Amino acid sequence: MNETKTIMVVDDDPAILDAVCIMLEFEGYRVYCTPNGAEVLSMQGHLPDLLLLDIWMSGLDGRDICKQLKQNVSTRKLPVVLISASRDIEGSALAAGADDFLAKPFEIDDLLSKIEKNLAA
Numbered sequence: 001m002n003e004t005k006t007i008m009v010v011d012d013d014p015a016i017l018d019a020v021c022i023m024l025e026f027e028g029y030r031v032y033c034t035p036n037g038a039e040v041l042s043m044q045g046h047l048p049d050l051l052l053l054d055i056w057m058s059g060l061d062g063r064d065i066c067k068q069l070k071q072n073v074s075t076r077k078l079p080v081v082l083i084s085a086s087r088d089i090e091g092s093a094l095a096a097g098a099d100d101f102l103a104k105p106f107e108i109d110d111l112l113s114k115i116e117k118n119l120a121a
Contacts, residue, residue, distance in 0.1 A: 005119055006030040008048040010037055010065075011083070012057040016104075020052065023108055024115075040065050047078055050119055052111075055084035055092060063096040070097035079118040 007024055011017045012035045021033040032048060034040075037060035040051065051069070055062040062082055069075040082093040085104040093101035099121070100114050 004030075005050070006032065006046075006048040007050045007052060007115065008040070008043075009033045009052045010040055010057070010062070011035065011052075011054040012037075012059075013054070016054075020111070023111075027112065029115075037062060037065050041068060043075070047075065050079045050081065050115060052081050052083060052115070053098075055082050055086060055089070063092055066093075066096040066098050079121065081114050081118060 007029050009017060009020050009024070009031060011020070014035065017033050017035060021031045024031045037057050040053070053062045053065060062084070066080050066082060069078060069080060079099045081100045081102060082089065082096065082098040083102045083104055083106070084092065086092055089101050089103045099118050102111060102114050
């Protein structure tokens with residue numbers, strides 16, 4: 001199942017971005033990684049199967065990106081999992097319209113579980 005799924009990971013922390021992307025590739029996902037939140041809003045054509053999006057990034061805030069995606073007819077069904085070190089990640093994720101959330105720091109198994117759950121939905 002994983003081999004056909006594409007995940008876009010957006011985080012402006014290079015260490016987290018590299019670690020998550022390498023781990024997801026190891027699990028068999030096709031992974032597109034970027035530190036630039038604006039790239040998400042300029043996606044054209046083929047969308048990823050899931051978006052893993054950090055909340056606090058320089059430039060665009062992940063919550064704002066999520067809200068814009070969920071308001072757009074062509075991207076509203078894209079599963080978005082927000083990640084953050086924020087203490088109120090659950091409230092922020094719900095307010096932004098995210099499909100799920102995960103608090104940093106997180107265990108890899110918890111991340112994989114969230115991804116699998118949202119890809120199956």
